[in-house]
Amino acid sequence: MRNHNMQAVDILKQYGQFITPELTNRFVKHATVVKLLEQLPTNFRQTKVGESHQKRSLQLIQWGRGPIDIFLWSQMHGDEATGTMAIFDLFNFLQCPAFQDISQELEKSCTLHFLPMVNPDGAEMFTRRSAQKIDINRDYLQTATPEARLLKSIREQIKPAFGFNLHDQSTLWSVKKTGNPATLSFLAPPYNEALDINVTRKNAMLVIGDIFEQLNPLLPQQIGLFDDEYEHRAFGDNFQAAGMSTILIEAGGLHLDEEKQEIRKYYFLSILSGLMSIAKNNYHHKNPDVYHTIPANNKEIFHLLVHNLVFEGTTLSIGLCYEEEPVQNGEAVCQSYIIQDIGDLRHLGAYRVLEGEGLQITGEIDIYKPANFQLSRDGEIIMSFKNGISQSKL
Numbered sequence: 001m002r003n004h005n006m007q008a009v010d011i012l013k014q015y016g017q018f019i020t021p022e023l024t025n026r027f028v029k030h031a032t033v034v035k036l037l038e039q040l041p042t043n044f045r046q047t048k049v050g051e052s053h054q055k056r057s058l059q060l061i062q063w064g065r066g067p068i069d070i071f072l073w074s075q076m077h078g079d080e081a082t083g084t085m086a087i088f089d090l091f092n093f094l095q096c097p098a099f100q101d102i103s104q105e106l107e108k109s110c111t112l113h114f115l116p117m118v119n120p121d122g123a124e125m126f127t128r129r130s131a132q133k134i135d136i137n138r139d140y141l142q143t144a145t146p147e148a149r150l151l152k153s154i155r156e157q158i159k160p161a162f163g164f165n166l167h168d169q170s171t172l173w174s175v176k177k178t179g180n181p182a183t184l185s186f187l188a189p190p191y192n193e194a195l196d197i198n199v200t201r202k203n204a205m206l207v208i209g210d211i212f213e214q215l216n217p218l219l220p221q222q223i224g225l226f227d228d229e230y231e232h233r234a235f236g237d238n239f240q241a242a243g244m245s246t247i248l249i250e251a252g253g254l255h256l257d258e259e260k261q262e263i264r265k266y267y268f269l270s271i272l273s274g275l276m277s278i279a280k281n282n283y284h285h286k287n288p289d290v291y292h293t294i295p296a297n298n299k300e301i302f303h304l305l306v307h308n309l310v311f312e313g314t315t316l317s318i319g320l321c322y323e324e325e326p327v328q329n330g331e332a333v334c335q336s337y338i339i340q341d342i343g344d345l346r347h348l349g350a351y352r353v354l355e356g357e358g359l360q361i362t363g364e365i366d367i368y369k370p371a372n373f374q375l376s377r378d379g380e381i382i383m384s385f386k387n388g389i390s391q392s393k394l
């Protein structure tokens, strides 16, 4: 993507040409993945490389003939499907005649190795953890899960130069000082406690800098840098230590996009930008400081903010966040609201804002408690919560 901004915008406009129509929400299941993989043409070379704890198949898909090996894996956390959606959109994109110049460039420079949906058992239940209740991304050292053993052994066999570690993060991460959701976050995970930078990590930082420059105009002030504390049990940190330049991408929140159907597009563009940066060696010529200009993530956003409520004679704001629990066999979630803050919250962000002036409150307003109140105007209910559950359409 040489004139990358122009081209990224262009590709975004044509997303309908290569979107995977079977994937329409976050509740992607293994059966759908299997079906989509069966439809791929033979230049996507497929190998069954293992099974999950509950015996769901894990497929490695290899594409391209170039000398640079790149490993991409998604959904180690079962309830983080955006990376999987983006990978399938990428499979379609690579077959799309309209984008042949890009796919040919990638094909001759790189060999891509994909392991989509590393945790299909978690995806089935829509839980972060595996069927063994283990967080696979904290299982690098012990490898108590078959999924972690497999992921680790694939990297050891292929020894790719680059890796893309594809996750979703809480929608409650925001970009520092903006009150905006961190729609995308990036990190070149550290390989030691001291957060040192060697050539491996530096190359990951340079690629991220390139991705950031291309995506930032499309998502101004909505891209953050993920917390870079060293986690000695995590895959990204250990893969970086093993010499694979590892790029972490996190999908966060975006207004009115709970099912991540818009975010998946930017997520796809991030992966594509990163791949092209590597294929064309663009990252080598980048300024290493760009990475450090990406603003940090922080938590200055709520799912719902109500301003100017008069409660017991005082005017204040209340900030609410929901927690999600899977329901209907992992096909949906139930959102349960908690009052997370009370006071002067006027400088903070929110996915939904309600002006509370003149509203009557009935019920409880209590910190860290499930929302259990009603707001009304002249007897008409504006908003209502019972034990955390919204009783009205928000």
Ligand SMILES: [Zn+2]
Pocket: 076, 077, 080, 167, 168
């Ligand atoms: Zn994750």
